[in-house]
Amino acid sequence: MIEKSPLIVALDFAVRSELDALVDKLDPSLCRVKVGKELFTLYGPEVVRDLHRRGFEVFLDLKFHDIPNTTAAAVAAAADLGVWMVNVHASGGMKMMSAAKAALQPFGKDAPLLIAVTVLTSMQSDELLNIGVHDNALAQVSRLAMLTSECGLDGVVCSAQEVSVLRGLIPDDFLLVTPGIRPQGSALGDQQRVATPTEAMAMGSNYLVIGRPITRSEDPLAVLKQINATLGY
Numbered sequence: 001m002i003e004k005s006p007l008i009v010a011l012d013f014a015v016r017s018e019l020d021a022l023v024d025k026l027d028p029s030l031c032r033v034k035v036g037k038e039l040f041t042l043y044g045p046e047v048v049r050d051l052h053r054r055g056f057e058v059f060l061d062l063k064f065h066d067i068p069n070t071t072a073a074a075v076a077a078a079a080d081l082g083v084w085m086v087n088v089h090a091s092g093g094m095k096m097m098s099a100a101k102a103a104l105q106p107f108g109k110d111a112p113l114l115i116a117v118t119v120l121t122s123m124q125s126d127e128l129l130n131i132g133v134h135d136n137a138l139a140q141v142s143r144l145a146m147l148t149s150e151c152g153l154d155g156v157v158c159s160a161q162e163v164s165v166l167r168g169l170i171p172d173d174f175l176l177v178t179p180g181i182r183p184q185g186s187a188l189g190d191q192q193r194v195a196t197p198t199e200a201m202a203m204g205s206n207y208l209v210i211g212r213p214i215t216r217s218e219d220p221l222a223v224l225k226q227i228n229a230t231l232g233y
């Protein structure tokens, strides 16, 4: 049996009618969807419930980064909403990540996947230096991925460019979720550490997050289906 597509479509919209117009065209068998800070801040948990009613699995990408008690409570609230995946920032540290993981224990098999953001795909090593990180992006991603694994989380967000190195450092079942995906010829926008969908899968990504190349295209459904086809879905 062919597993479901690894694509997660980033629903970064400010206008509800534009979101609905896109989601009306999408089919939950073709992709999962991601709700980020813009959509959640504007429309709140109801937008997640609506996507659930439509049959979508939702990655709630709010990148929690706070003291352990606050982060744990936020992750539990996401689990109450019934999302498929939720995330925190690995740079919040091991105590924070462990508290977030512990907060999901009461949810048992219904707990969402919990992953941690390593280094944003919009950053290069020179920008890390500006914020006092002297290692390059690959070294910093590797460090944060190993800490995340030690804390028992399910995986990390990283760029596809780090995936093959990470595969040698972390357990086989550790999920690598990669934004910064750009089909050949698409505009990079603010993304810096990028790969095409085919490259990302070949390097060992589990899930590919794609926003603007699909959502801002003239025919989002056609682009989504075309990317799926290039990946064998």
Ligand SMILES: O=c1ccn([C@@H]2O[C@H](COP(=O)(O)O)[C@@H](O)[C@H]2O)c(=O)[nH]1
Pocket (backbone or CB within 6 Å): 010, 012, 036, 117, 119, 120, 121, 122, 157, 158, 179, 180, 181, 189, 191, 209, 210, 211, 212, 213
């Ligand atoms: O390191 C990260 C973490 C999260 N993102 C999110 O993914 C999408 C990418 O959208 P595109 O339009 O394909 O650039 C977006 O929602 C980001 O918030 C990321 O890009 N990098």
